[in-house]
Amino acid sequence: xxxxxxxxxxxxxxxxxxxxxxxxxxxxxxxxxxxxxxxxxxxxxxxxxxxxxxxxxxxxxxxxxxxxxxxxxxxxxxxxxxxxxxxxxxxxxxxxxxxxxxxxxxxxxxxxxxxxxxxxxxxxxxxxxxxxxxxxxxxxxxxxxxxxxxxxxxxxxxxxxxxxxxxxxxxxxxxxxxxxxxxxxxxxxxxxxxxxxxxxxxxxxxxxxxxxxxxxxxxxxxxxxxxxxxxxxxxxxx
Amino acid sequence: xxxxxxxxxxxxxxxxxxxxxxxxxxxxxxxxxxxxxxxxxxxxxxxxxxxxxxxxxxxxxxxxxxxxxxxxxxxxxxxxxxxxxxxxxxxxxxxxxxxxxxxxxxxxxxxxxxxxxxxxxxxxxxxxxxxxxxxxxxxxxxxxxxxxxxxxxxxxxxxxxxxxxxxxxxxxxxxxxxxxxxxxxxxxxxxxxxxxxxxxxxxxxxxxxxxxxxxxxxxxxxxxxxxxxxxxxxxxxxxxxxxxxxxxxxxxxxxxxxxxxxxxxxxxxxxxxxxxxxxxxxxxxxxxxxxxxxxxxxxxxxxxxxxxxxxxxxxxxxxxxxxxxxxxxxxxxxxxxxxxxxxxxxxxxxxxxxxxxxxxxxxxxxxxxxxxx
Numbered sequence: 001x002x003x004x005x006x007x008x009x010x011x012x013x014x015x016x017x018x019x020x021x022x023x024x025x026x027x028x029x030x031x032x033x034x035x036x037x038x039x040x041x042x043x044x045x046x047x048x049x050x051x052x053x054x055x056x057x058x059x060x061x062x063x064x065x066x067x068x069x070x071x072x073x074x075x076x077x078x079x080x081x082x083x084x085x086x087x088x089x090x091x092x093x094x095x096x097x098x099x100x101x102x103x104x105x106x107x108x109x110x111x112x113x114x115x116x117x118x119x120x121x122x123x124x125x126x127x128x129x130x131x132x133x134x135x136x137x138x139x140x141x142x143x144x145x146x147x148x149x150x151x152x153x154x155x156x157x158x159x160x161x162x163x164x165x166x167x168x169x170x171x172x173x174x175x176x177x178x179x180x181x182x183x184x185x186x187x188x189x190x191x192x193x194x195x196x197x198x199x200x201x202x203x204x205x206x207x208x209x210x211x212x213x214x215x216x217x218x219x220x221x222x223x224x225x226x227x228x229x230x231x232x233x234x235x236x237x238x
Numbered sequence: 239x240x241x242x243x244x245x246x247x248x249x250x251x252x253x254x255x256x257x258x259x260x261x262x263x264x265x266x267x268x269x270x271x272x273x274x275x276x277x278x279x280x281x282x283x284x285x286x287x288x289x290x291x292x293x294x295x296x297x298x299x300x301x302x303x304x305x306x307x308x309x310x311x312x313x314x315x316x317x318x319x320x321x322x323x324x325x326x327x328x329x330x331x332x333x334x335x336x337x338x339x340x341x342x343x344x345x346x347x348x349x350x351x352x353x354x355x356x357x358x359x360x361x362x363x364x365x366x367x368x369x370x371x372x373x374x375x376x377x378x379x380x381x382x383x384x385x386x387x388x389x390x391x392x393x394x395x396x397x398x399x400x401x402x403x404x405x406x407x408x409x410x411x412x413x414x415x416x417x418x419x420x421x422x423x424x425x426x427x428x429x430x431x432x433x434x435x436x437x438x439x440x441x442x443x444x445x446x447x448x449x450x451x452x453x454x455x456x457x458x459x460x461x462x463x464x465x466x467x468x469x470x471x472x473x474x475x476x477x478x479x480x481x482x483x484x485x486x487x488x489x490x491x492x493x494x495x496x497x498x499x500x501x502x503x504x505x506x507x508x509x510x511x512x513x514x515x516x517x518x519x520x521x522x523x524x525x526x527x528x529x530x531x532x533x534x535x536x537x538x539x540x541x542x543x544x545x546x547x548x549x550x551x552x553x554x555x556x557x558x559x560x561x562x563x564x565x566x567x568x569x570x571x572x573x574x575x576x577x578x579x580x581x582x583x584x585x586x587x588x589x590x591x592x593x594x595x596x597x598x599x600x601x602x603x604x605x606x607x608x609x610x611x
Contacts, residue, residue, distance in 0.1 A: 041553060041567070042505065044490050057486035115584075115591040158472060173461040178472075178512035179538060179547045183566065186554070190570030194577050201581040209592055211599055 508535030
């Protein structure tokens with residue numbers, strides 16, 4: 001391994017709307033999963049109080065529904081921003097759509113997932129925005145969110161008079177009844193839990209192994225890249 | 239309906255002839271309007287329709303079923319529904335309740351089908367087996383499929399009574415050896431009202447028929463072809479135990495203190511939250527009770543494939559393809575555990591495989607540390 005520069009430059013990657021989306025999404029998903037698991041299997045809280053004086057399970061469901069609205073509109077806002085934001089926020093980031101994208105995907109798969117070492121360390125292959133494998137996992141998360149939105153609002157539609165949940169009223173009959181819809185909704189929650197484990201682990205992994213501010217970038221918006229990498233970007237742009 | 243062709247009594251005339259008073263008749267009409275969810279002004283409309291409309295001929299077929307729908311129907315809480323609509327006036331053909339039998343019965347059916355072609359209502363109780371060319375259910379030497387197609391050809395509309403006719407019920411649950419099939423999957427060119435339930439509530443059945451008679455058209459149906467008046471609400475949302483649900487007070491086991499107190503049956507598998515029916519509002523047996531009131535959870539008898547929807551006494555259903563005992567949470571926990579384990583393994587493998595890269599960074603970091611003023 002050649003000795004390479006450790007002269008890092010601070011680069012603005014994640015714009016404020018992207019960071020805001022991320023943390024709202026974190027809160028919404030955590031709240032939805034927690035309240036959802038309670039709805040699925042309520043704990044046995046034995047109480048001497050009369051039912052008239054209690055409403056905790058109703059409140060739990062209420063929080064679940066509010067968080068669902070927040071998640072949904074937050075997602076729509078992120079979709080809007082994928083057309084408005086910088087290149088790292090662009091919708092094209094989420095699919096390996098060209099030769100370079102596929103090459104990068106294979107690179108990440110080989111060196112980050114399967115932990116092969118490069119024969120010659122090439123800092124140019126450091127990825128600045130989403131790495132392609134992570135981007136694919138976000139696309140999958142997006143699909144999971146769509147499943148939850150369709151099944152969740154489908155189940156909720158009957159309780160609502162607003163047009164928005166009513167848009168999904170067809171879902172339960174399409175999926176063969178509320179029972180099946182509920183099962184799909186329940187199972188998909190585990191997809192979010194598994195995604196969270198992988199996502200948090202890999203964020204820590206990149207921070208630990210690459211030392212380029214992976215985790216802090218989602219707070220401040222800046223990542224660190226090697227000085228040499230900057231030149232190459234400039235050359236390419238010229 | 240063609241009055242010249244049909245000189246029979248109107249519903250009202252038959253009712254009076256059967257010894258009921260006008261008061262009985264009006265009570266019945268008010269009952270029906272209330273069940274169907276109409277405003278009071280429509281009572282007169284229904285009464286008027288029953289006074290002027292000649293009887294609507296009905297053919298009632300029985301295929302793969304247990305007759306619980308008929309049993310439910312003849313126990314509707316107002317005797318007129320059973321006596322007049324079912325027993326005395328309308329039914330031209332029904333295996334269980336008609337006086338005629340054998341060739342006479344078949345002849346009566348044939349006569350009705352020819353005389354009232356395009357006018358009669360076909361009521362179907364039971365599913366139709368399609369396996370082995372339908373030999374699992376034969377009536378009068380014909381398979382149920384032949385019988386159904388013949389009867390449906392001249393029908394004005396079809397009412398699919400009960401879960402058998404509207405979604406297949408127990409005989410179509412896995413592995414469905416006779417290939418029992420609900421009516422709407424066989425007859426596609428006629429309007430079909432699906433009235434699921436095992437059985438449907440008697441008053442619901444009467445309400446559907448009275449609607450067809452009184453207004454001369456089908457009731458408003460939902461996406462699954464069920465009358466909205468009776469199947470628009472979840473059992474859960476009309477349940478008298480709902481306050482216990484919102485208060486988080488649940489029966490944990492059937493013999494515990496909470497069960498005696500009448501808490502919510504959600505945790506012992508009540509399917510009320512996923513079932514659309516009128517049990518919570520109309521109840522059964524003249525409004526005496528219904529399953530939840532008797533201390534047993536709803537098991538979703540009016541929902542599609544309810545027999546295959548997992549255990550009756552548990553909240554979570556089994557996940558197909560993961561064995562009998564694997565519910566969604568067990569599968570999820572195992573998967574999350576495997577992933578967490580894989581992450582730990584990956585971290586350890588990274589430490590070994592990428593040691594050079596790490597070491598180099600640590601060295602340069604420590605070098606720089608020394609240069610710090």
